[in-house]
Amino acid sequence: MEHSNYQLYSDEYLLEMYTRTGDNQWLAALLERYTLVLLGYCMRSLHNMELAKDAVQQVQLKVIRYVHRQKITSFPAWLFAIARNECVLQHRKQQRLLRDIIEADPEAIANPEVPEGYERARLDRHLPDALDRITEPQRDCILLFYLHQLSYQDISDKTGYSLKEVKSHIQNGKRNLKKILEQYE
Incomplete structure (x- = not known):
């Protein structure tokens, strides 16, 4: 057969x-x-x-x-x-990877005015959902930048976005993550 x-x-x-x-x-x-x-x-x-x-x-x-x-x-x-x-x-x-992002630059992602007693576990719990709620280009660029520690140029080469788009996706993604995380407080 x-x-x-x-x-x-x-x-x-x-x-x-x-x-x-x-x-x-x-x-x-x-x-x-x-x-x-x-x-x-x-x-x-x-x-x-x-x-x-x-x-x-x-x-x-x-x-x-x-x-x-x-x-x-x-x-x-x-x-x-x-x-x-x-x-x-x-x-x-x-x-x-998410913990690595938090540890790499917690102020860029979390609310800079987080109360002293804010639990790291609470942030860990909400960050995956927050990442799911931003656009895919923002999420991809943030993960490549913070987790894989790629340069803007390397991210551009890997994703096909221009350098300006990569920078924009990272900045807008951080701002959007911060807003989403603030909603959980």
């Missing part, structure tokens, strides 16, 4: 054929079957298309790496367990 007719086969058959033959087309067909569903799952979990795409790629790489190491009785259950774990890892990574 031709591999192009993979939609006619069950998950179990595709997995068995891959395991038996080592032919990557069988596994590729199986992964392709779930790519859009995985993307939707990761998007709902991460609320960011680029992070979701990255998570799907990581899930697919982990499937390729680990598929031989265990007996898989339900491919979708196993696949989505990997996806859930990858989304948790992405969330943790984002939290670390």
Whole structure:
């Protein structure tokens, strides 16, 4: 049978054929079957298309790496367990990055007149939501500048924005973050 007719086969058959033959087309067909569903799952979990795409790629790489190491009785259950774990890892990574932003320049993001007793945990809790509420270009430029410590020129090269746009996105993003965070007080 031709591999192009993979939609006619069950998950179990595709997995068995891959395991038996080592032919990557069988596994590729199986992964392709779930790519859009995985993307939707990761998007709902991460609320960011680029992070979701990255998570799907990581899930697919982990499937390729680990598929031989265990007996898989339900491919979708196993696949989505990997996806859930990858989304948790992405969330943790984002939290670390957000803490790095706060520590790098807390006055640029938080209210400069924050009372002495303002809890850092409160700011940590609201910053992810605040970042979700600013525009994607602002969020991307702020994360690249504060977390990855890229220069304006490097950000421009990576995103395709002009230097003037990068500077504007960072300044406007910081101002918008500050306004949003003030709403939580």
